[in-house]
Amino acid sequence: MAIDLKDDDQLKAACESALQQYRLSAGHDAWVNKLSNFLLRVRNTDHQEFITEAFQKELWDSEAVSATGMGRIDISAVVKEPLVVECLWRLKSLSPDLDPVQQEQLINDTWSQVAELVEPLVKRNPRLKRYRLFAALCPEYFTTITHHRKLRELAVSMGISRGAENRLALHRLVKRRVDAVLGEPGPIFSQGWVERMTLPWLLYVLHVQNQELEATETADLTTGEEKLNPLPADRRRRGMLAIGGYVSTIRAMIEFAREGCTREDFRQHMCSLNQALAPATISTQMNALIAEWGVLRANGDNLVLTSRGEGFLESGDPDEVSDWLLTRILGLDNLLYALKTAPMPTKAAVAELQKINANWKSTFVPNSLINWTRALQLVELSNDKMLRLTERGESWAARIHWVPDVLVIAAPLSTVADGSAGSLVLGGSLERPPLKQIIASFDENIRFKDELIGQLDAGLWGHPRRHFAVLTGLSGAGKTLLARGYALGMRSNEDDPKSGLLIVPVQPGWHDPSCLLGYVNPLDSDAYVRTGFLDFLLQAGADPDRPYTVVLDEMNLSHPEQYFSPLLSAMETGDTIELHAQGGEVNGVPPNVPYPSNLVIIGTVNMDETTHGLSDKVLDRAAVIEFWDIDVEAFPGWRNCELSEQQITVVRQTLKELVQALRPVRLHFGWRTIRDVIGYVQEAERGGVIEFNGALDQAIYAKVLPKLRGEDSPRIKTAFGSVKKVLENADLKASTQKVHELLDDLQYLGSARFWR
Structure with a gap:
């Protein structure tokens, strides 16, 4: 039974259970001691050492707060930039002495300043590294969860509103929520205090991540290290749907579902983006967002963004969907794994992908996968026409700790x-x-x-x-x-x-x-x-x-x-x-x-x-x-008919006899005609102007008789005669007169048809 972290008593029990489990693990002391020593070293470092390139590199690259994950980004130019270093020193030196409001303002200002200064110095945004860095500089404020999507998932599960405050403030709100049920953690940098800093991470792993039916990642509680959890090849999506506009189109599509929407509203939105899309194409693209990208989730007839989708929409960073794509899409991990060894021409990459799935006989699906890796900035085509991993591609490939599998095709028919x-x-x-x-x-x-x-x-x-x-x-x-x-x-x-x-x-x-x-x-x-x-x-x-x-x-x-x-x-x-x-x-x-x-x-x-x-x-x-055989009795519309039981009996019996009369010459009618006759009579009854028998007469005249036609023959004469008898017995005068005229035409003209 899932624990409700919104409930104070259950949250307290979850925290105590997590810490007890954590303390019994083999690596507990190692991580706590490593983190404690690193936080103390950062806090006690003076300006002279702090501004050195060696210390800055240690500060940015240390895995004491959390494991690297997707954080393998070259920051060699960042650690040499004096403006960045001085921003960080100012935060470290001023933050401990400020009240909470002033501290939060300083953290937010410094975060924005560092982001602006770092952007031109790196190929990719070192977002995870920056979270680790700020947690080391301001440990009173931050948790050890360096991935915002995961922090947000935990915050929501704890009852903290999604839009409560900015992304940095979620750390403070989560820590405050835990402190409210457990009390103060003790002196700063003590074992209990450091454990409290790691506790939100434990709660996420045990009560958020593990609640997924099949988590895309697994975590080591004692180190904070995460590993991808790949599905076997036979359970993966067979490639990726080609979508024009690639990443920008994906974000434009899911933008509409930010606050949730119905499937039909989403279809209308996608039509507005591209009026040439066929309904089937729209449905397939919608399913791709759910199953191939993991950015949407179906909830009955409604669609909502997953936390992964929220992160991707907000940042546009493909790293937000890396866990899903690498573990759920057939061929993507194979391609990155192969390119990790050496670059290769596009044709060779296509050929390698075709080995993964024997059903990929054409180049369409492999080319679609290659185009997506380029659109996601994982792979680039160099001047020598070779496919090579980009820096982002190398970081994704580094997470593939398994040898990618191939799809085994079953026997032709079983x-x-x-x-x-x-x-x-x-x-x-x-x-x-x-x-x-x-x-x-x-x-x-x-x-x-x-x-x-x-x-x-x-x-x-x-x-x-x-x-x-x-x-x-x-x-x-x-x-x-x-x-x-x-x-x-x-x-x-x-x-x-x-x-x-x-x-x-x-x-x-x-x-x-x-x-x-x-x-x-x-x-x-x-x-x-x-x-x-x-x-x-x-x-x-x-x-x-x-x-x-x-x-x-x-x-x-x-x-x-x-x-x-x-x-x-x-x-x-x-x-x-x-x-x-x-x-x-x-x-x-x-x-x-x-x-x-x-x-x-x-x-x-x-x-x-x-x-x-x-x-x-x-x-x-x-x-x-x-x-050809039509069972009038089995027509499902009788159960919802608004006519009286007596009227239903008359209509049903008349139509049944007409079908039997016309069946030998294949001029009988189907359920569509039955439905139309019932609908006509119902509307006439509702109008109160045409009496029941007259309405039935008009309906049969309009819906059954126009199909009557044929050359003079014993079968046609017998069928028309039987129809006339049915109509006479039902006292349907106009219809009876029309069939009488058709019989006359057969006798004197040799053929008959309703339209003449």
Whole structure:
């Protein structure tokens, strides 16, 4: 059970327990003595020694207050700068004799002055070193937590408001909170006093850091040293999503979530940043901020910044996210580890990254990782075209205390668990829930027969790469709803299942693949006109362990063998999908990409005079599923119907009999028509002008009869005659008269249709 540090009694118990545990550890005396001796040495040093370069170097580099961590920054120019040295001497000599208000003002002023003086002397901001330095100069004021994000996490857990005071004042507030429950710590520099200075660090490690499900870092209580805690390769994110604008875009996106927001508000914000973004792209980028960067956290339908995100937003310093990226992203540690040995050409780096994951057959994901390391200022491309670690990159690489692993790809087709639990693993790392879990995830108001969902599941996954199905049948029967529900069911264990679904309404006049895959701008060969489908395809390729589903809605409004041909070919042969012939990437779009074995394609088809038939090239690659039978009784809308029970019985029975009459000639209707008829009658009842029977008559006339058409034949005559009988029995006069006219047309003209 987690301890509530906001409660005084629990905080006191936590402090006493931490100190007791700490005192029993082997290295307790060593750290306390080291810290005590260093603080006394700094306090007693005179001006003559203090200003020497040797003492300044010791002051900046000492690990007595805390271990180095990300603090490996060259400060050789800083220790030689007299203005910096005199600022620090002034702080050391004046601070002990000031009252708390004056002391705090001096600390804040000196912090700002030193930051301004140091900036032009270093390549990176030595923020952690500066915290250690100030803690050594003013130990009465500071704790030994030198990382502000971690101090803020502890402060919040102790009930100290996030916006209470500036970042330096949090040290004072945390110490004051601990002193309030434990009392004064004793004389300055005594063992108890020094222990009290380290106590906030112990509380953070034991009651904040260790409360994470899987902490990115582990800490040694006796030394304060932290080590990264890497995930194994098979549990990491497969690369990093390519995002235009890189770090500046990440910060612009999370700025909106500073005070928390809903997912929908966040989507609208991202649309305002780039109106060309497709909904699927926005969802994928949102997930990247959560899972790849660790800067956002989902809380139901709301998004909030993590403390890591707050630190990154405030400082813009990539070091704030180093723990997450190095331990959670596949390939990043491999690249930095390799470059630590020696620089290498970009092509060689790509080749090394491709060895990590056999699914990275193209250069897209490796290049994205390399581009991110450059954007994060970890790697630079030198004049000799070699990738080299920067100073920041060297400090990140120094934290990699393990030999980075590679992803072991499983057998091409295997299953784990049974049909009721666990997950299915296909094509290596791709996982999907078992069928029963997918079925259970469907909205209870949109239910399909389990056998039909199972038919779709079996049709999609019978081939290790070609996951393609075509749903054909009655208009309004729920083909798109079935496809959508299945897609969401495959990602039902995630916070945002919609991120794995893209619905593409096919348009008449699609005669080539550019409608789906985009194209190089003919007026600017350096620009690529992207589509939502292309972005979705690239995301699927970069994330092979999760299914991505595309629904081609009314896919036969144009000829699929024309606009869909590259994918039809690639899904069959396993060859790459050709995107352009420019040689290199264009706006992040590679010349070609492998066909993603985690891509699921479901097409919906209506057969009428506005559509095209499907060629054998399409049908041979697809699992064709036809469903025409409609169960009027099973329509879920009956349970929410606002009509009286008697009225519901009349409407349901009439529609049921009409379906039975029209089924033999395939002119019956689906749930969409049932819903529209009910809606019409409900609104008429609410209006109070049209009586019930008249409203039902008008609804059927408008929604059922317009589809009636056909040539004179015994089946058509029988069907129309049965419809007329149903309408007569229900006393629907206008509809009965219309069907009577259609029967006359059959007899005298040889054909009949509603529109004439």
